[in-house]
Amino acid sequence: MTDDFDEYAFATRGVRSGQRRTEQGEQSEPIFTTASFVFRSAEQAAARFSGADPGNVYSRFTNPTVNAFERRLAALEGGERCVATSSGMAAILTTCLALLKAGDHVVCAHGLFGNTALLITNYMARFGVDSTMVPLTDVAAWERAIRPNSRLLFVETPANPLAEIADIAALADLAHRRNCLLVVDNTLCTPALQQPLSLGADIVVTSATKYLDGQGRCLGGAVVGSEALVGKEVYGALRTTGACLSPFNAWVFLKGLETLSVRMRAHSAGAERLAGWLALQPAVRQVYYAGLPDHPQHELALRQQRGFGGLLAFELKGGRAEAWRFINAMELISITANLGDTKSSITHPATTTHGRLTAEAREAAGIREGLVRIAVGLEDVDDLTTDLARGFDALKG
Numbered sequence: 001m002t003d004d005f006d007e008y009a010f011a012t013r014g015v016r017s018g019q020r021r022t023e024q025g026e027q028s029e030p031i032f033t034t035a036s037f038v039f040r041s042a043e044q045a046a047a048r049f050s051g052a053d054p055g056n057v058y059s060r061f062t063n064p065t066v067n068a069f070e071r072r073l074a075a076l077e078g079g080e081r082c083v084a085t086s087s088g089m090a091a092i093l094t095t096c097l098a099l100l101k102a103g104d105h106v107v108c109a110h111g112l113f114g115n116t117a118l119l120i121t122n123y124m125a126r127f128g129v130d131s132t133m134v135p136l137t138d139v140a141a142w143e144r145a146i147r148p149n150s151r152l153l154f155v156e157t158p159a160n161p162l163a164e165i166a167d168i169a170a171l172a173d174l175a176h177r178r179n180c181l182l183v184v185d186n187t188l189c190t191p192a193l194q195q196p197l198s199l200g201a202d203i204v205v206t207s208a209t210k211y212l213d214g215q216g217r218c219l220g221g222a223v224v225g226s227e228a229l230v231g232k233e234v235y236g237a238l239r240t241t242g243a244c245l246s247p248f249n250a251w252v253f254l255k256g257l258e259t260l261s262v263r264m265r266a267h268s269a270g271a272e273r274l275a276g277w278l279a280l281q282p283a284v285r286q287v288y289y290a291g292l293p294d295h296p297q298h299e300l301a302l303r304q305q306r307g308f309g310g311l312l313a314f315e316l317k318g319g320r321a322e323a324w325r326f327i328n329a330m331e332l333i334s335i336t337a338n339l340g341d342t343k344s345s346i347t348h349p350a351t352t353t354h355g356r357l358t359a360e361a362r363e364a365a366g367i368r369e370g371l372v373r374i375a376v377g378l379e380d381v382d383d384l385t386t387d388l389a390r391g392f393d394a395l396k397g
């Protein structure tokens, strides 16, 4: 998927790349809401179906609006090809279907996005794919977990909600020495803050639902990587299995990419300020944010990322009752588990996003009852600290 804007800077590619202007001369990209496409002749139809003519056929696998989003995201991630999907989970499922077979083994980190962990341990396992979970930051543990039949290393960095950072270059090197592929879920950083392919990862998967949309409107996802892996294997699996992205959602994400660079800078700046402010509060035991100098992987995050992102967590002195009283005192920040929205949100991981884990598994993952997670939106940070101060007042009362 060659792009005309390769020589331009990131922000420019976000705004300009991927567009194929039609003869109407439109400035903004159109939405092609059509299921199928018409051929000039039986000969052309045959050529389109065989792939000899690369034009449009049917919107499950060729739609101009979806393709424009794919080209733009590929340009931002620095990948040869992108395949868009109906959700982030569909991106991960399609990648698994394309690259795994019965008898294969996957290594992934504890604390993966809950549905990703369930997909691998409950569903892929039914089709004969085995898996091992290891601590995210322990490269030696990843190495020990690799078996002769290991095929994929799957990592999410920063991890949600404790903001642990995995060393992408070290894991890519390990994967390649042991004949595996490294898949990185880049949802939390987006290519504006981190480009895993440039660090050696083979495949990037993402939930476009989060920061690529940026306003909490649509579900979608994408897989980015080489022509051989994504252009052939993942595209082939998606074309057949059908978890494709709708043209309308693709258009929302396409326009979202135009503001991604400025939004991610603003989310990161807001979260950095809030993390510093939270660290000063007497009721806070610990703040989890890689932008803080005392975070154990702060140096790695500085090296690997161009910003620390919009997600942070903090642990209150106290347990569930204190965390819930704090959350219930919010007047501005929304109580919802989604992230990557302009509207800030607050959640209690132990009873929501990580509520399906056993108490022991939660404890092992470091998700305690006093933990609160905030996805920092784009409101004025002073209004956010005013709202959070209401939570601290409620703990005193």
Ligand SMILES: *Cc1c(COP(=O)(O)O)cnc(C)c1O
Pocket (backbone or CB within 6 Å): 087, 088, 089, 090, 113, 116, 156, 160, 185, 187, 188, 206, 207, 208, 209, 210, 219, 220, 221
């Ligand atoms: C939300 C999310 C997903 C799943 O994406 P959906 O679009 O909700 O299917 C996968 N990985 C991460 C890190 C997420 O935050």
